[in-house]
Amino acid sequence: MSELAIDGGTPVRTGPPLPSAMSRAGRTIGAAEEEAVLRVLRSGMLSGVWGDEGPALAREFAELVGARYAVPCSSGTAAVHLAVAAVDPDPGDEIIVPPLSDMGTVAPVLAQNAVPVFADVDGVTGSLDPARVAELIGPRTRAIIVVHLFGKTAEISRLREMADAAGVMLIEDCAQAYLAEVPGTADDADHRNVVGTIGHVGCFSLQQHKHITTGDGGLVVTDDPDLASRMKRFADKGWPREDGERAYLNYALNYRMTELVSAVAREQLRKLPTVVSRRRAHADALTRLVSGLCQLTPPPDMGDHVYWYYPLVVEGLDEHGLSRYAAALTAEGVPAVSGYLARPLYAEPVLREQRTYGGSGFPIRGAAQYPDGLCPVAESLIHRRLVVLPCNENFTADDLDDIGSAVRKVHEALVGRSTG
Ligand SMILES: *Cc1c(COP(=O)(O)O)cnc(C)c1O
DSSP, rough: OOOOOGGTTOSSSSSSSSOOOOOOGGOOOOOHHHHHHHHHHHHOOOOOTTOOOOOOOHHHHHHHHOOOOOEEEEEEEHHHHHHHHHOOTTTTEEEEEEESSOGTHHHHHHHHHHEEEEEOBBBTTSOHHHHHHEEEEEEEEEEEEEGGGGBBSSSSSHHHHHHHHHHEEEEEETTOOOOOOOTSSOOGGGGOOOOSSSSEEEEEEBBBTTOOOOOOOOOEESSSSSHHHHHHTTBBBOGGGTTOOOOOSSOOBBBOHHHHHHHHHHHHHHHHHHHHHHHHHHHHHHHHHHHHHHHEEEESSSOBBSSEEEEEEESSHHHHHHHHHHHHHHHHOOOOOEESSSGGGGHHHHHHOOOOSSSSSSSOOOOOGGGTTTSHHHHHIIIIIIIEEOOTTTOOHHHHHHHHHHHHHHHHHHHHOOOO
């Protein structure tokens, strides 16, 4: 067996770095986006309130995902904030969230003075486990926020049934899951159900690392005209501009998207179906390359995964072993992250030390709420089982071979040889 690069051996990959979201080679920004920016600059109208690009983006995105309405906004976090504000919780009401996500999923709950209640996740996908959610729905629950982690659809139909039975809103955080198709609905070409349209509101991000990007930006979709206009108003200081009147109907902020961002987003949107299908093909190749390794579970895929990243679940390692596994892959030339997060969201200082509103601790009722062990499955993924590999639409066949070879080399050295 050849020596690991982390121990001084020759790395699997000696060529240029893999294309990534941090480099031009791993993005789809080109002449169309340049032209879009110039088109807006030359028009003299840079604001989404009066320009044409924002409304066009809203129409095109709604059509692409099959929703009635879309509202552009300034980030994925803003998108979740629009959704949570539309729930209109009373202070102290509860919103159920997953512990394995970006803080953008949870910060808007605090902003609306609601309490984030963390439900544990599925042991392979890392997305909300409906059985754990069921245990937490109570008289103060107002909404559930589900994240389709890494681009794999969560158990969204089941969660929608539960939300309807409880009379609470279901918010889908689709920042990592553009165009992921909910299983069992793909055959009917006219009614492809993609994530964001099963819950009451779907939220998307255009941040640098997502499938498509404008640097920052966000979108929400819904079929409900009342939710749509309330979210639009929350992004615009509560101002109901469609009524032609200057009024501020409720507490709200300015989360508007500019015309420059909208114009770039429209061009990125045209590329999204290709980005998704190429990532799916690449992930399929990776799954074939790593199959047969013992104690390793590749991402399960029923046609419902769009591979924001390529997550592997590895058994048999301790915390140190998992870090070393990821570091060894990185040394072979395949940047890998152990656990995705350093700790579950509830263990972050903002929640654990209640760094929210002055010294009040509001809206979190006591630090005891977020102890270690709160979500043991999420903790096992973060500390002992999850390794996140890159996936990119611009990978070549050689790139995929390198990733497959690096995983086999590291896995056989640190976990064990293949079965069979
Ligand atoms: C990126 C991300 C967000 C936040 O989006 P921003 O545009 O960075 O504010 C929220 N939720 C998830 C799941 C994300 O991946």
